[in-house]
Amino acid sequence: MKPRTLYEKLWDSHVVADLGGADAAGGEALLYIDRHIVHEVSSPQSFVALRARGRRLRRPETHLAVADHAIPTRQRGTIDDPLAASQIAELEANVREFAVPYAALDGPEQGIVHVIGPETGFTLPGTTIVCGDSHTTTHGAFGALAFGIGASEQSTVMAAQALRQTRARTMKVELVGTRHPLVFAKDIALALIARIGANGAVGHAVEYAGPAVSAMAMAERMTLCNMTIEAGSRIGLVAPDETTYAFIRGRRLAPQGELFARACAYWDTLRSDPGAAYDRHVTIDLAEIEPQVSWGTSPNQTLPVSARVPDPAQITEPSQRREAEKALAYMGLTPGAPLLGTPVSHVFIGSCTNGRIEDLRAAAAIALGRKVAPGVRAIVVPGSMATRAAAEREGLDRILIEAGFEWRFSGCSMCVAMNDDRLSPQDRCASTSNRNFEGRQGAGGRTHLMSPAMAAAAAIAGHIADAREYVA
Amino acid sequence: MTSLTPFTTVTGHAAAMPEENIDTDIIFPARFLLLTARDGLGRHAFHDRRYHPDGTEVAGYVLNAEPFRAPAVIVAGANFGSGSSREQAVWALQGLGVRAVIAPALGEIFHNNCLRNGIVPIILPPATVAAMLEAAAAGAPFTVDLEGQTVTAGKADPVPFAIAPERRLALLNGWDETDLVLARFEGAIAAFEAGQRRIQPWLYPEDTTA
Numbered sequence: 015m016k017p018r019t020l021y022e023k024l025w026d027s028h029v030v031a032d033l034g035g036a037d038a039a040g041g042e043a044l045l046y047i048d049r050h051i052v053h054e055v056s057s058p059q060s061f062v063a064l065r066a067r068g069r070r071l072r073r074p075e076t077h078l079a080v081a082d083h084a085i086p087t088r089q090r091g092t093i094d095d096p097l098a099a100s101q102i103a104e105l106e107a108n109v110r111e112f113a114v115p116y117a118a119l120d121g122p123e124q125g126i127v128h129v130i131g132p133e134t135g136f137t138l139p140g141t142t143i144v145c146g147d148s149h150t151t152t153h154g155a156f157g158a159l160a161f162g163i164g165a166s167e168q169s170t171v172m173a174a175q176a177l178r179q180t181r182a183r184t185m186k187v188e189l190v191g192t193r194h195p196l197v198f199a200k201d202i203a204l205a206l207i208a209r210i211g212a213n214g215a216v217g218h219a220v221e222y223a224g225p226a227v228s229a230m231a232m233a234e235r236m237t238l239c240n241m242t243i244e245a246g247s248r249i250g251l252v253a254p255d256e257t258t259y260a261f262i263r264g265r266r267l268a269p270q271g272e273l274f275a276r277a278c279a280y281w282d283t284l285r286s287d288p289g290a291a292y293d294r295h296v297t298i299d300l301a302e303i304e305p306q307v308s309w310g311t312s313p314n315q316t317l318p319v320s321a322r323v324p325d326p327a328q329i330t331e332p333s334q335r336r337e338a339e340k341a342l343a344y345m346g347l348t349p350g351a352p353l354l355g356t357p358v359s360h361v362f363i364g365s366c367t368n369g370r371i372e373d374l375r376a377a378a379a380i381a382l383g384r385k386v387a388p389g390v391r392a393i394v395v396p397g398s399m400a401t402r403a404a405a406e407r408e409g410l411d412r413i414l415i416e417a418g419f420e421w422r423f424s425g426c427s428m429c430v431a432m433n434d435d436r437l438s439p440q441d442r443c444a445s446t447s448n449r450n451f452e453g454r455q456g457a458g459g460r461t462h463l464m465s466p467a468m469a470a471a472a473a474i475a476g477h478i479a480d481a482r483e484y485v486a
Numbered sequence: 487m488t489s490l491t492p493f494t495t496v497t498g499h500a501a502a503m504p505e506e507n508i509d510t511d512i513i514f515p516a517r518f519l520l521l522t523a524r525d526g527l528g529r530h531a532f533h534d535r536r537y538h539p540d541g542t543e544v545a546g547y548v549l550n551a552e553p554f555r556a557p558a559v560i561v562a563g564a565n566f567g568s569g570s571s572r573e574q575a576v577w578a579l580q581g582l583g584v585r586a587v588i589a590p591a592l593g594e595i596f597h598n599n600c601l602r603n604g605i606v607p608i609i610l611p612p613a614t615v616a617a618m619l620e621a622a623a624a625g626a627p628f629t630v631d632l633e634g635q636t637v638t639a640g641k642a643d644p645v646p647f648a649i650a651p652e653r654r655l656a657l658l659n660g661w662d663e664t665d666l667v668l669a670r671f672e673g674a675i676a677a678f679e680a681g682q683r684r685i686q687p688w689l690y691p692e693d694t695t696a
Contacts, residue, residue, distance in 0.1 A: 030678045031671055033652055042650055044671055046678050048689055056572065058522040067664070072675075075692045084520060097520035104522060141689065148571040148595055162595050164573035165524075166602035170664040176675050178663065180650065212507050213565040213591045246568060248594050269688035277688050312507045333563065337506055430516050430570075439539070451511045451569060453534050 017287035019184050020253050021219040024159035024284065028142050030176050045159075045179045047171045048141040051127045052079040052114060054105040055432065056146025060168040061108040069173040071112050076175070078136050079109045080117040082126045084432045087395050087422035090120050098433065112172075125398020125424045128152035128240065128366035132232065133400050135265025139254035139281040144171055149366050149448065151242045155235035156262070157254035157284050162243065182249060183293040185218040189226035193300035196482045198376065199234035200368060200446065200465040203241035204306040206298060208316040215247035218294065221286065222252050226300055232261045233372040240367045241448055244313040253285040305481055307353050308450045308463040310341030315450070316463065317353060319480050325349035344452055345460050346440065353478050356462070360443040361392035361473040362455070363419075363466050365429035368446035369397025371404050373466040377419075378410040380470035380484045386418030387476025393420040393435065395427040419473065431456045444472035490604040492660035496585040497629040498558025500622035500639070501548045508562055509569035510596060514578045516570075527574055528581020549582070556583040559628045561618045564589060567596025576603050586630040588637065590615050601653050602663060606630055608637055608647045617642070632658055 018026070025045070033042040052060075057079075064070070071077065084098040093099040102119065109116040117123040123130055128149055131137040139157035144150060146168050153160035163177070171177055187206060207214070220242050227235065235252045242250030252258075259278050262268045269277045304318035315338070317324070326342065326349060329335040342349060347356070363369075363377050374396060386392045394414050396402035402424055405411055411421045428435040429447035431454065437443055439458025446469050447454075450461040464472070467481040474484065518530045536549055543550045549557070560566070560579070566589040567575060576599040579587070586606040600607040608630070610618070618639045622628065626640030632654060636644035649657075656663065683690050 030674050033650075042652065044667065044674070046675065046682070055519050059524050059573070062524075063664075069664070073692065076689075095520070101520055101522055138689070140686065146571055146573075148569060150571075162571040164571055164576070164595060164599035164602060166573060166663070167598060170667060173664050174667045174671070174675060175679075176667055176671065178652075178667070212568060216565075216591050216594060243569075246565065246591070246594070267691070273688050277686070280686060312509075333506060340505070432516050432519060436517075449509075449511070449569060451509050453515055454511050457515065457517075457534050457539070 017290040019286040019290045019292060020157060020221055020251050020284055021159070021182065021184050021249065024140065024142070025181060027140070028159065033178060042178055042180050044176050045142060046176050047144055048076060049136060049143040050077045050168065050171050051131055051143070051145040052077055053083055053127050053147065054081040054101050055083040056165050057108065057168060058101065058104050059165040060146070060172060061112065063166070063169040064172055071114065071172050072175040074113040075115065077114045077172070078117065078131070078134070079105060079114045080124055080127060080130055081105055081119050083426045083430055085119060085425045086433050087425045087427045087435060090423050095433065122399055122403070125400065126366045126369060126426055129369060129397035129401065132156065132236065132261070133265070133398055135262055135268030138262065138268065139258060140284055144177065148243045149240050151248060151250045152236050152240040152366055154239040154242070154250040155232060155252045156258055157252065157281065159249065161248040182219040183217055185215055185220045185294040185296065186292040187220055187222050188224040188295070188297045189222065189300055190224050190297060191226070191299040191301040193226065193303060194482065196305060196467055196485060197300065197303050198465040198467065199230065199237035201303055201306045202298065202300065203238050204308065204313065204316040204463060205303050206296070207241065207245045207314045210245055210296060212244065212312045212314040213246035215242065215245040218247050219249035219251060220245070220247050222250065227252055228255065231372060232257060233370040236370070237367055244448060254281045305465060305468050307468065307478055309345065309347060309353060310338065311344050311450055311452050312337070312341070313450060313463060315341055319353055319468070319478065321353055323347045323349055323351045323353060354480060356478040357442065358390060358444045358462070358472050358477060359441045360437060361390060361469050362428040362443055362445040362447060363393070363469050364395030364397060364427055365447040366397060367448040368466050369395060369401065371401050373446065374401070374405045374410050377466040377470040378413040380467050380474065380481060381417040381419065382413050384417055384474045386473045390473055390476050392418065392473040393422055393428065395422040396424045398424045428455050444469045444478065490660040490662065493585065493604055493606060493632050493657045495629060495631045495633065496558050497627055499553045499625065500559035500561050500628040501554045501557035502619045502622035503548065503560060503562040503566070504619045506563040507565045507568055510567055510572050510575040510593065511569055513567065513575040514572060519572060519574060524577045526581065527578040531578035531582050553625060558583060559586045559588060559630065560584055561615060561622045562587065562589045564591045564612070565593065567593035569593060571595040573599045576600055576605060579605060588615060588618060601657065604657060604660065606632055606649070606657060610645065610647060614645060
């Protein structure tokens with residue numbers, strides 16, 4: 015048999031029916047969908063569509079619902095925004111009516127969809143996982159074929175447990191070399207996107223491999239896969255291994271006992287075969303990567319922290335020059351100025367990209383014994399209530415609060431700015447989130463993407479700073 | 487099984503958006519996602535480009551001048567519709583009257599969301615799109631012929647475009663995808679489940695918790 019990649023094995027093992035139409039990308043198939051995560055913002059219209067046709071969920075146990083996008087993070091128990099309150103009430107009514115398992119807003123398993131999937135053991139290798147959220151790429155870190163879909167597609171998954179998909183080409187991103195201890199998966203992801211472009215991976219399933227990936231904990235693998243959508247690909251993958259299994263073992267929804275051993279044996283077969291061919295290869299030498307900071311309004315507009323703001327006059331390619339001019343005008347930056355020292359008014363540490371315990375530890379390590387600069391508003395929003403509780407057991411909350419950070423309840427918060435955590439026009443934010451789009455953190459707000467250590471360093475300095483200078 | 491407006495041929499003005507990476511946050515800002523209806527979203531399309539914070543129109547923005555206030559087509563730079571999966575971006579375009587989107591590359595989730603809502607996503611080479619951007623800005627009428635799989639800008643020759651055959655058929659007939667899948671494949675889905683249950687029984691919690 016022809017050697018196959020992880021992606022091809024995942025695809026082949028979920029084909030319900032070949033739908034032909036083979037174009038350059040390999041045609042369409044009806045894929046079986048094993049798992050679906052549901053949140054309050056993208057699902058209301060999916061349930062409306064089900065109800066309108068008198069349909070039920072084919073397998074309610076394969077869904078997991080939670081409210082994360084629109085919820086407040088200052089408190090639990092009350093929701094001040096009436097629109098958000100009604101959206102969450104609608105989710106709760108829907109999960110009751112359709113018998114969908116629900117991680118209650120005030121319960122211990124609430125959190126961001128892409129944080130609680132792995133934490134509860136809902137996310138498993140070898141599965142197809144969908145969610146009405148583009149960062150569903152995150153779950154690919156477990157060797158799952160996981161991708162974001164729209165509300166109409168969600169409705170189809172609910173009723174049929176299957177979805178028409180186009181087969182992707184494959185891209186292998188190999189991470190080699192040794193990185194500086196203050197260079198994180200976030201920096202690697204941003205450097206990759208800067209190199210290949212915001213649509214550099216469109217039409218491809220990206221598999222991350224190489225010794226540096228094997229050595230990564232699940233949190234960093236999730237950050238890599240999470241950011242894959244910012245390169246235009248819906249699918250990021252890491253092959254499952256012992257690190258994966260150790261993470262999953264004992265989680266509430268994971269297979270237990272003898273079944274877990276059987277599952278691991280199956281998951282072992284998913285790794286790409288030796289000699290499997292990829293359509294594209296990219297190699298990144300981690301020794302060459304510095305901490306990264308985005309300067310523009312697309313994630314590919316990213317540079318090493320030691321760099322200067324680009325000068326559009328020196329960009330020869332016309333469309334790139336126009337994009338740079340537009341971005342700099344929005345961002346209020348001066349061509350040629352150093353990124354280091356750019357003053358920030360806000361710092362946001364959290365999101366499905368960087369809201370896990372490892373991220374909070376990295377931020378706390380910088381914050382320990384220091385103070386947030388005067389005039390900077392810095393908030394830390396754990397990715398889930400379980401992460402928040404774990405951080406509190408370690409005393410990270412005390413370190414961060416002592417330094418002047420606000421310690422919040424979990425949610426998407428200032429990554430999507432649907433609640434009251436948002437920037438005002440011209441506020442400038444050092445953010446661990448995933449998108450520096452215009453208005454993403456609030457209309458007129460300016461976002462600089464970076465790692466949690468870099469964001470914490472910016473909070474302390476009051477301006478963009480190099481986290482490497484904040485460790486002994 | 488018909489539930490969408492069947493798409494045959496659409497003719498109308500095209501709004502030119504000669505800019506890369508027009509993401510779904512630009513098309514439909516997140517704060518409007520608190521609305522749970524899918525009708526009436528056209529007024530929020532491109533909201534922060536179309537309107538000043540005080541609600542007045544931004545002069546010179548393409549959608550704020552005739553004949554582009556309700557364009558049948560949008561022609562855009564690469565990566566239009568990238569970013570968030572929000573289908574509201576497509577519903578908002580639908581609300582404006584848009585029936586086709588042309589660009590050198592489209593956000594993949596947005597691409598699929600278009601197909602689910604009777605909007606034809608058309609990917610063409612950058613040079614072709616560049617010429618169409620100029621034609622659109624000059625007010626040339628665009629015709630999208632899905633039957634013939636061509637798009638024509640003004641007096642230029644028709645340009646062929648690719649689309650998966652089953653997707654084309656569904657758009658031409660206005661079929662509802664869920665109905666289609668259930669009608670054609672319910673047996674195949676059940677057969678798949680029976681096979682998967684044997685190989686990966688841990689994926690069937692209902693077998694043990696029921």
